[in-house]
Amino acid sequence: METLSLILIVPLLCGALMFVMPVWFKFLSKLHILLSLVVSSILLLAVGEVVRGNELSAFDHFLFLDSLGAIFLSLIAITGLLVNVYATTYLKWELEEGHITPKEAKNYFALSFIFTWTMSLSVICNNIAFMWAAIEATTLASVFLVAVKKDKKSTESGYKYIVLCSIGLAFALYATILLYAAAHDHIQGEAMLYTNLLAGAKEVDSMALKLVFIFALIGFGTKAGLAPTHTWLPDVHAEGPAPTSALLSGVLLKCAMLGLIRFYAIVANGIGFDFVESVMLISGTLTLFVSAFFLIRQHNVKRMFAYHSIAHMGVIAFGLGVGGAIGLFAALFHCVAHSFTKALAFCSTGNIARVYGTKDMTKMGGMIRIAPLTAILFGIAICSLVGVPGFAIFVSEFLIFKAAALKEAYLLMAIFAVALAIIFIADFSHFFLATFGKVEGEVVHGSEMKLGENLPLILLAFLVVAFGVWQFDSLTFLLDESVKSIIKQ
Amino acid sequence: MELLIDLVTVLMMGTSLAVFAFRQYRWSIAAYALQTLLLVSVFLIQHFKYDAHELLIWSFTAFVMKVVFVPLFLWKLADKLGVVYEHEPVGGFFISPVVALSFSLAVAMMFYKVFVHFSIFQDPLPLFAASFIFMMGIFGFVLRNSFLKQILSYCLFENGIHLSLALMAYNSHELVEVGILTDAIFAVIIMGVLAKRFYSAYESLDTSKAINLRG
Numbered sequence: 001m002e003t004l005s006l007i008l009i010v011p012l013l014c015g016a017l018m019f020v021m022p023v024w025f026k027f028l029s030k031l032h033i034l035l036s037l038v039v040s041s042i043l044l045l046a047v048g049e050v051v052r053g054n055e056l057s058a059f060d061h062f063l064f065l066d067s068l069g070a071i072f073l074s075l076i077a078i079t080g081l082l083v084n085v086y087a088t089t090y091l092k093w094e095l096e097e098g099h100i101t102p103k104e105a106k107n108y109f110a111l112s113f114i115f116t117w118t119m120s121l122s123v124i125c126n127n128i129a130f131m132w133a134a135i136e137a138t139t140l141a142s143v144f145l146v147a148v149k150k151d152k153k154s155t156e157s158g159y160k161y162i163v164l165c166s167i168g169l170a171f172a173l174y175a176t177i178l179l180y181a182a183a184h185d186h187i188q189g190e191a192m193l194y195t196n197l198l199a200g201a202k203e204v205d206s207m208a209l210k211l212v213f214i215f216a217l218i219g220f221g222t223k224a225g226l227a228p229t230h231t232w233l234p235d236v237h238a239e240g241p242a243p244t245s246a247l248l249s250g251v252l253l254k255c256a257m258l259g260l261i262r263f264y265a266i267v268a269n270g271i272g273f274d275f276v277e278s279v280m281l282i283s284g285t286l287t288l289f290v291s292a293f294f295l296i297r298q299h300n301v302k303r304m305f306a307y308h309s310i311a312h313m314g315v316i317a318f319g320l321g322v323g324g325a326i327g328l329f330a331a332l333f334h335c336v337a338h339s340f341t342k343a344l345a346f347c348s349t350g351n352i353a354r355v356y357g358t359k360d361m362t363k364m365g366g367m368i369r370i371a372p373l374t375a376i377l378f379g380i381a382i383c384s385l386v387g388v389p390g391f392a393i394f395v396s397e398f399l400i401f402k403a404a405a406l407k408e409a410y411l412l413m414a415i416f417a418v419a420l421a422i423i424f425i426a427d428f429s430h431f432f433l434a435t436f437g438k439v440e441g442e443v444v445h446g447s448e449m450k451l452g453e454n455l456p457l458i459l460l461a462f463l464v465v466a467f468g469v470w471q472f473d474s475l476t477f478l479l480d481e482s483v484k485s486i487i488k489q
Numbered sequence: 490m491e492l493l494i495d496l497v498t499v500l501m502m503g504t505s506l507a508v509f510a511f512r513q514y515r516w517s518i519a520a521y522a523l524q525t526l527l528l529v530s531v532f533l534i535q536h537f538k539y540d541a542h543e544l545l546i547w548s549f550t551a552f553v554m555k556v557v558f559v560p561l562f563l564w565k566l567a568d569k570l571g572v573v574y575e576h577e578p579v580g581g582f583f584i585s586p587v588v589a590l591s592f593s594l595a596v597a598m599m600f601y602k603v604f605v606h607f608s609i610f611q612d613p614l615p616l617f618a619a620s621f622i623f624m625m626g627i628f629g630f631v632l633r634n635s636f637l638k639q640i641l642s643y644c645l646f647e648n649g650i651h652l653s654l655a656l657m658a659y660n661s662h663e664l665v666e667v668g669i670l671t672d673a674i675f676a677v678i679i680m681g682v683l684a685k686r687f688y689s690a691y692e693s694l695d696t697s698k699a700i701n702l703r704g
Contacts, residue, residue, distance in 0.1 A: 133665070133672050134668075140675050147686070158686075162676070163639060177650070177654055181607040184660075191661070
């Protein structure tokens with residue numbers, strides 16, 4: 001059976017299997033880890049094929065996996081696996097504290113596979129309308145991963161999530177329909193296929209392409225968390241369980257960004273890069289400053305990281321706006337770096353909330369003495385998020401500066417530097433507040449988590465550092481090929 | 490044939506205003522069912538007019554899922570929750586539809602010519618109606634506070650998109666329509682479940698009470 005068909009079938013089967021399993025948490029946890037391993041192996045198998053230079057395709061090119069998709073599929077595989085492993089620990093704590101029932105935990109495990117399935121589908125769709133449907137389906141699959149509990153706050157976050165994302169994504173569907181209508185008489189082959197649209201983009205009316213890109217930016221930008229339609233994100237991330245926030249921020253936002261990048265590529269190849277770069281620069285700058293402004297005022301650790309997610313989506317948009325081969329490379333690398341970093345950050349908030357019984361950083365302090373490993377992991381996430389050299393995010397932010405410098409866009413460099421400086425100051429002040437000094441509130445769990453419980457976080461931290469100091473040939477190959485596929489026309 | 494399709498799409502626009510403005514949930518749901526029946530009629534007319542076989546299948550699936558299933562689901566939801574009348578919307582019961590109507594007309598006027606220029610079926614009024622219904626749905630989310638009314642608003646803008654899809658991209662891959670329709674149905678079901686939870690938590694469907702989280 002073809003690998004792409006397996007990607008379509010296996011996560012769905014795993015989800016169905018989980019739904020019918022008996023409510024026995026220990027068994028379910030082990031099964032969840034095992035099945036996550038199977039799913040991730042299949043996804044990585046497909047990525048491996050692309051790294052070897054093969055482009056996968058199935059069902060008459062309806063599905064495909066190019067180098068661009070392979071980057072995002074590897075994020076679903078790696079980040080998804082580590083977060084899913086951590087989820088078993090986190091849900092065990094939630095169960096012990098009586099916050100959820102065993103049945104809710106089972107549903108969580110089952111839904112996480114359906115969620116993985118929808119995300120994988122969105123990445124491997126060559127048909128852009130079906131890609132839209134898959135991205136919309138990611139929202140539907142993850143609503144009850146966010147609204148796990150039935151209390152007011154949880155229900156409110158689920159409501160905001162589905163409503164705002166559905167409204168936003170509707171504009172992206174209009175973009176898709178308009179693109180098809182504008183292209184179908186002018187390009188060769190099925191006009192819904194990304195590959196055909198990319199190849200024939202020059203034949204499509206330029207005004208239509210501009211309108212398409214604006215609609216796509218509103219649509220996918222809402223889902224990706226770009227300002228000003230980012231408002232769902234802090235509420236949803238802050239209220240959902242830590243592993244859900246890690247999956248949403250680490251993987252889901254990137255899938256939405258991939259949708260936008262595909263439209264970016266089509267429109268740029270049709271009318272040149274000036275228009276899309278200008279629009280992305282405006283969007284990126286606005287997102288960076290809006291998130292930086294709100295970031296300073298946050299004391300809830302999860303809400304702080306949620307604004308970080310918005311900020312880093314702004315960085316990706318800014319990278320796409322600076323453009324050129326290096327700017328695009330940086331934006332795509334940032335997707336990878338941010339995925340690992342933010343998964344680590346949100347998972348560490350799970351540990352922190354366990355220690356203090358709160359997410360309010362003003363009631364923390366002294367974490368380095370109570371849970372030193374968690375404090376270090378939290379510190380690694382913060383260091384990477386603010387772009388300290390030696391951590392993954394530094395690489396992409398440095399490359400964005402380099403791309404801007406090569407274009408002699410000094411004003412852009414200055415704007416980017418100011419935004420990053422605000423984020424830097426806000427983050428370290430919060431980090432010191434929670435980690436050092438005396439405990440300001442209550443300590444609920446006065447010791448470090450077990451090593452096994454921290455293992456997924458340690459592996460994520462390793463990835464954050466490794467991608468900051470080492471160049472992985474396979475990733476570089478995928479990034480280079482992706483950049484070429486976008487700017488070759 | 491052209492006069493008939495124009496007439497049906499004008500009626501669709503009228504029903505979107507009815508879905509938006511009725512205070513009684515049952516009337517709104519009935520107006521939505523009628524609108525979707527009209528949408529099915531548009532598919533059938535286009536099928537006969539342009540010999541578009543795909544639209545015959547679309548009309549069948551839309552009838553089953555959107556004329557029968559969705560209204561029935563929403564009707565039962567309203568019954569189960571025991572809600573009859575909608576809460577006061579933003580701007581009040583009179584101003585709210587006027588604002589939605591005028592802005593939806595304005596936006597539809599802006600965009601429909603672009604759509605006509607590129608559309609496969611270049612019927613101006615149906616394309617205008619598609620944009621108008623879509624915008625009425627968007628304004629429904631913005632201006633109506635009731636969760637159930639917001640689900641109906643989702644259904645409204647989904648109908649607008651469905652009409653646009655039929656006029657502008659009916660001949661795309663058959664799975665496209667299946668995917669979009671499936672998403673819409675699941676979205677309604679999930680929103681329905683959330684509405685039930687919302688009602689349990691807040692003892693009301695008034696979403697303006699959802700202020701426990703600050704964005």
